[in-house]
Amino acid sequence: MANSSAVLALRHARQHLIEHGNMPAGVVNERLARSWERSIAAGLLPVGRLPAVEFSERDALRHVLVRNHELLAYSRPVMEYLFEQVHPSQSVVVLADNRGTLMHTLGDPNFMSKSERVALSAGASWREEQRGTNAIGTALAEKCAIEIHGPEHFLERNGFLTCAAAPIMSSCGQLLGILDVSGEQHTGQSHTLGLVKTAARMIENRLLVADCRRKRHLRIHFHAQPEGIGTLAEGILMLSGDGRIIGANRVAMALFRMNSLQVGALHLNMVIDVNLDSLLAQHRRRPDQLTPVHLHNGVLLFAQLQTDYVAAVAMPSASPASAAPPADALAVLDNGDLNWRSAADKVRRVLDKSIPILIQGESGTGKEYLARAAHESSLRRNGPFVAINCAAIPENLIEAELFGYAPGAFTGARKGGSPGRLQEAQGGTLFLDEIGDMPLTMQTRLLRVLQERCVTPLGGGAAVAVDFSLLCATHCKLREEAEKGAFRSDLYYRLNGLTVQLPALRERSDFCSLAGKILAGQHAGRELYLAPALLEQMQRFAWPGNLRQLSSVLRTAVAMLDDDENCIDWKHLPDDIAEDLLAARKQATAVSEEAPQNLRALSHNAIRQALEKSDGNVSLAARTLGISRQTLYRKMQD
Structure with missing residues (x-):
């Protein structure tokens, strides 16, 4: 926590910058100085009435969530883990998209009410030009991990916060979003930034592996020690079938001294002394064996080829008789729904066993x-x-x-x-x-x-x-x-x-992916999408005809588009399905006006029964209800 003299020094430095256009030497670091300058350029003042700031309406937020559904899916479990680590400090864990819009928050109930007073909640924008210097907006602008403590915030109304944020990068070096932990200034911990950076790296690695599986690419894991393979300290390269490097995690970027512009331009043999053919041949003989490789500067590393789709690689030297089997067609149909995936995994286990x-x-x-x-x-x-x-x-x-x-x-x-x-x-x-x-x-x-x-x-x-x-x-x-x-x-x-x-389609969690895949198959090379409000209602619809009905509706809607249209909206739907969707929306609205108290009572009743059956074991009750322990605690206090 900053002492009173440090707070005063920061306040004077900020005022000096506003009045004279320069910063007194030695008061703040260069990143903070640049952020304050950007805040001033945006027309912000440290005190006084806050200008109107962006806050996404429900439909706009829904569109943001749809656009970032994969990032959300892989971030939520990590956010829950991160929240368990920082929970004693009364904090909130936040995920923002690459434009600074908050998409998901997970926080201590006692702190959430305070954070919401400064709009630290889903739908709010925390870009610097709207909220001044803050960990989310400044990490977004600087594209690096950063902490902003108390009076370092440009707006004094945010001075009660201490925040640590880290960017989440794609395997191609593109900024996907920001992970943040915010809490009251007096509860800040010195290790919070390290936890956030580690959590962001976990999300990045999970996204990279998922991308490899979905696109049927190879990946190679590297570390200077054999025991380092499989840890967060490993480097991961994603490869095309001809050995071109088409993705890398942060560790690999640093290990091979690559930048995002080189992704897609380098081949594996340009960074290590072993070619892909040799690694594939060894993988077929002994899939789990590590291979010693050297960087071109002589540094020794251990490498392990890992892939669910060895068959996707065309080996120029392989004869048809020795070619790898085709890719797993079951995985190609996997759009992320856990119930569907469970069924497919069971089927996969009994194949070829009569x-x-x-x-x-x-x-x-x-x-x-x-x-x-x-x-x-x-x-x-x-x-x-x-x-x-x-x-x-x-x-x-x-x-x-x-x-x-x-x-x-x-x-x-x-x-x-x-x-x-x-x-x-x-x-x-x-x-x-x-x-x-x-x-x-x-x-x-x-x-x-x-x-x-x-x-x-x-x-x-x-x-x-x-x-x-x-x-x-x-x-x-x-x-x-x-x-x-x-x-x-x-x-x-x-x-x-x-x-x-x-x-059934109404029971699946991958509606957006399914609809996107159907639309992609309707018109190759044309990026088609559903209007956010329509997509939201479609997700809530029962779809008695399931995927067959959805496919038919989308195929007809695409046929109704003008040549210059890419967005499917209500006017493109067949009349009968439009009527059904509108009727379902009216019914849901009528029910929702009566439901809150009933739903709260049902929720409390379910929690009470789960706790009784588990003899008061909160962790077991949470598993029975299919929610996290933190969510259970929060619902118990509703």
């Missing part, structure tokens, strides 16, 4: 997409993928369609007969969609095929051995159908090697 997979979910949730991705991720990917919709084939034809028929088996049969779809799946994957709608008589024959692994065509003939991986899907609860006698229980247990449930 375990049948049953996919359940509402109509339109993407069951066939998951099935195709499972096939393409398996060792049978080069074999056929035969999809049969059991609900779409007439009952009198389904037997011949599935099992084939001998020549002349029935009137209208092909002269040479037909092998049937089960034989067509030989060596590949058979996908039986809407298996719950298969007639009971066909269920009996299918069960026999699965047991004997042989197909006997309709009308006689020799039995033919079949070998395929089996995936099934249904919109109904197959176990309940079996219990009611509407589906053969013995077939159900034969199909139910692994059952996964796909979430």
Whole structure:
């Protein structure tokens, strides 16, 4: 905490700068002096009425959150960890975007009310030209970590704060946002800036790894000591298939003396003495082994190639027989929803283990997409993928369609007969969609095929051995159908090697990513997006037709755009869906006017029950409720 003489010296120095345009020597450092000068240039005064400052309206804030959804997703867990470290000091942890708009705050309830009085809350802008010298705005302007203590703030109304902020950078060196911890001046800790810088580095590394996985790039981890691999002190390079460096974390930037302009221009062999082909060859032999490498100045490092997509790399020297397998198609469909990812992870674990997979979910949730991705991720990917919709084939034809028929088996049969779809799946994957709608008589024959692994065509003939991986899907609860006698229980247990449930669109957390991917597929090279207010309402809508309905709506909306339009708004929607969305909004508004007290009562009741079941163990109660311990404490005080 600054003593009274230091406070007075700072106040005099600031006033001297305002009146004379220069700073007395030795009072403040260069960064603080530059920030004060920028504050004066913006027309701010240390005291008096604060000029009107920017505060995002709800729709504008929503657009900011959508634009930064990935940064938010990877920052929130780290912010919770950071809050646990600074919690005793009555602080607030803040995440701002690269324009200084606060997006998410997590704070001590006793301090939050004070911080909100100076607009330290979501939606507020803390750029220097609006709030004067402050850790968020000054870190944004200087693009470096910084602390601003008490009277160092340009506006005296912010003098009760002590703040530490660090920028969050992308793997290409672009500023993504600012992470900040603010608290009362007298509670400031000397280690806070170090904690914030460490937390920002954690977020940067998580974003880099996620970017590698999403884009199927390679990454190499470096450290001077073998034990340093996997720690925050490691350097990470992101590589394209030809060995070009297309991303790096801060440590790697410093280690290889790179700047952001060199990202994308340098190749791996320009910074170390080992080429990518050698690293890939060793990775295939021993994936976890570290490789000694040298910088061109002779410094020894240890390197480890890490990738979920070795197959994405084209090895010029590799023959087709030795080429790596295709990339994991399941991961390509992963847009970040944890429920969907859990289902895909379970499917991935049983691939190639002769375990049948049953996919359940509402109509339109993407069951066939998951099935195709499972096939393409398996060792049978080069074999056929035969999809049969059991609900779409007439009952009198389904037997011949599935099992084939001998020549002349029935009137209208092909002269040479037909092998049937089960034989067509030989060596590949058979996908039986809407298996719950298969007639009971066909269920009996299918069960026999699965047991004997042989197909006997309709009308006689020799039995033919079949070998395929089996995936099934249904919109109904197959176990309940079996219990009611509407589906053969013995077939159900034969199909139910692994059952996964796909979430409905209304239950997914990745709506923005899904909508963006659908729009990107509609018009290559044209950047299309949804108006923030429309996107917000779409996220709240129930979508009874799920992904199929959303895709249809967006496809129609894109067709309604003029050539010079990129933003999809209400006027571009089909009339029926626009009416449904507006009706849902009116209903939600009516409910929300009555809900706060009821919701608060429900929340308190749920907390009380969780605490009772956990015998007062707050951590266990928080896990039961699916919230953090800090959130539970905050809700207990509401």
